[in-house]
Amino acid sequence: MSGVLARYERLVEAGELRPDPDQRKAAERLNQLQKELEAETSGGLLSQLFARKQSNPRGVYMWGGVGRGKSMLMDLFVETLGIDEKRRVHFHEFMLEVDQRMRAWREADPGDPIAKTARDIAEGVRCLAFDEMVVTNTADAAIMARLFTALMVDHSVTVVTTSNRPPKDLYKDGLNRSLFLPFIDLVEAELDVLALDGPVDYRLDRLGDIESWHTPLGDAATRQVREAFFRLTDYKPEDADHVPSGELELGGGRTLFVPKSLKGVAVFSFKRLCGQNRGSSDYLAIARSYHTVILVGIPQMGPDMRNEAIRFTKLIDALYEMKVKLFATADAEPEELYQAGDGSFEFERTASRLREMQSDEYMARGHGAG
Numbered sequence: 001m002s003g004v005l006a007r008y009e010r011l012v013e014a015g016e017l018r019p020d021p022d023q024r025k026a027a028e029r030l031n032q033l034q035k036e037l038e039a040e041t042s043g044g045l046l047s048q049l050f051a052r053k054q055s056n057p058r059g060v061y062m063w064g065g066v067g068r069g070k071s072m073l074m075d076l077f078v079e080t081l082g083i084d085e086k087r088r089v090h091f092h093e094f095m096l097e098v099d100q101r102m103r104a105w106r107e108a109d110p111g112d113p114i115a116k117t118a119r120d121i122a123e124g125v126r127c128l129a130f131d132e133m134v135v136t137n138t139a140d141a142a143i144m145a146r147l148f149t150a151l152m153v154d155h156s157v158t159v160v161t162t163s164n165r166p167p168k169d170l171y172k173d174g175l176n177r178s179l180f181l182p183f184i185d186l187v188e189a190e191l192d193v194l195a196l197d198g199p200v201d202y203r204l205d206r207l208g209d210i211e212s213w214h215t216p217l218g219d220a221a222t223r224q225v226r227e228a229f230f231r232l233t234d235y236k237p238e239d240a241d242h243v244p245s246g247e248l249e250l251g252g253g254r255t256l257f258v259p260k261s262l263k264g265v266a267v268f269s270f271k272r273l274c275g276q277n278r279g280s281s282d283y284l285a286i287a288r289s290y291h292t293v294i295l296v297g298i299p300q301m302g303p304d305m306r307n308e309a310i311r312f313t314k315l316i317d318a319l320y321e322m323k324v325k326l327f328a329t330a331d332a333e334p335e336e337l338y339q340a341g342d343g344s345f346e347f348e349r350t351a352s353r354l355r356e357m358q359s360d361e362y363m364a365r366g367h368g369a370g
Contacts, residue, residue: 004076005031022196023069026062029194030077030160033057037127037158038082056152059159061133061187063166064196065291065366070162071131071234071263073196077160078129085126091133091161092244092261095140097121098147114143118150122157130161132263135171135180136248136289145182152190159191164264164291164367167193172288175249197366207231212358214329217297221329225294228327232292233263248289250282264367266290270297274311283318291367293319298330303341310343313350320353323365 008027011017036057062070078088089097098117105113121128128151135141151157163170167187171180187193210228214221229235235243246261260267266286273283273295286293301309319326330337334354338347356362 002080003031003034004073004080007076007080008073017069017072020069022064022194023073026060026069026073026194026196027076029060029192030073033060033158033160034077034081040126056156057158059152059161059191061161061163061167061191061193062196063163063193065164068196070196074129074131074160074162081127083126085124086129087125087127088129088131090244090262091130092246094130095137096244098143099139102143114146115150115154118147118155122151122155125157127158127160130159133161133163133170134165134264134289135174136246138175138249141171141174141180141183142176144180145186148183148186152186161191166195175251212325212327212363213334213354214327215332217329217331222296225296225327225329229260229262229265229267229294232265235262248285250285256282256286260294261290264291265294266292267294267296270295270299270308270312273315274308278311278314280314280318283315284322286315287318287322287324288368290324292325292327294327296329298328298337300331300336301338301341305338306342309338309341309347312338313343313347316350316353316357320357322368323362324367325363326354326357 005027008017008024012019017023040057062073064070074088078086098121101117101120102113105111105116109116135144148159152159165172167184170184171177174180207228210224210231212228214224229243243260244262246258246266248256248258248266250256257272258266258268259272266289268286273286298312299305301312316326318324334351335348337351338344
């Protein structure tokens with residue numbers, strides 16, 4: 001089996017990937033890690049035990065905006081890694097598993113559930129690969145330093161992960177963030193941090209001719225945004241019924257259920273975001289947490305929907321300021337969404353922003369860029 005670097009080079013030579021210095025640097029580093037991990041398993045049981053005591057290969061933390069090739073490199077790395085003791089899992093699903101294991105240990109044993117959970121997860125695993133490390137939950141943030149210290153230091157598990165943010169920006173502005181800071185220190189001590197943050201969003205190429213605004217409402221519009229979701233997340237359409245959900249902390253002890261949440265892409269209904277009493281801070285939390293929002297069921301609004309129109313304006317302002325990509329199904333074109341009622345004149349600015357958000361220039365910008 002050829003390594004990740006050889007596979008990457010073949011994809012470039014075949015024209016399936018564009019030459020990219022950051023991607024190649026990451027492929028070289030991952031290739032080195034493969035050799036280190038494979039060397040540990042090539043000398044028999046005694047050498048494996050000795051190697052574990054003497055050293056633990058440094059892991060890799062790849063970060064960058066959507067479409068920079070992080071998941072593609074992770075796929076190649078795991079696929080070509082020549083050991084059996086490997087596991088790849090989406091970070092959100094992993095933390096749900098951790099929560100379930102800790103709950104079971106609390107019921108079975110009054111002792112520390114974190115250490116026992118880490119021991120269970122590390123059983124038979126030398127390399128743990130995460131896709132899309134993002135931290136939005138206070139409970140997760142509070143335990144991550146201890147959990148990953150146990151995994152990486154105590155049990156010699158090498159971690160490879162992708163993220164949209166550099167380590168220092170994880171759980172940024174989160175509640176009780178001081179509890180999370182030791183995890184950032186751990187990442188910087190145990191993992192090599194690689195930036196794939198160039199100006200080209202390769203994943204946009206996968207969207208092909210899919211537009212971002214779809215009207216009128218109906219099956220055709222729904223099919224288009226579903227296809228956009230699959231292409232942006234690399235999720236298989238046949239697994240559509242199993243797309244993970246999420247929970248976003250809004251502050252003040254409030255949370256927002258996210259029906260579909262994967263790889264920085266969130267799916268919401270207009271009714272959930274604009275039909276309930278929400279303020280700008282809620283929409284800013286969404287904009288900070290997701291690089292792409294798919295919003296379905298935007299109605300044509302009249303004077304009786306003044307409040308919904310105001311909330312929609314605040315939502316679009318937050319998404320626009322954080323350069324979040326928006327895919328939507330709507331009852332009308334932006335200029336026709338709210339033509340009569342209090343604030344309809346000011347809504348013209350929102351319509352203008354919605355038009356700009358469909359442009360190639362806007363779509364090519366990185367999340368959070370000014």
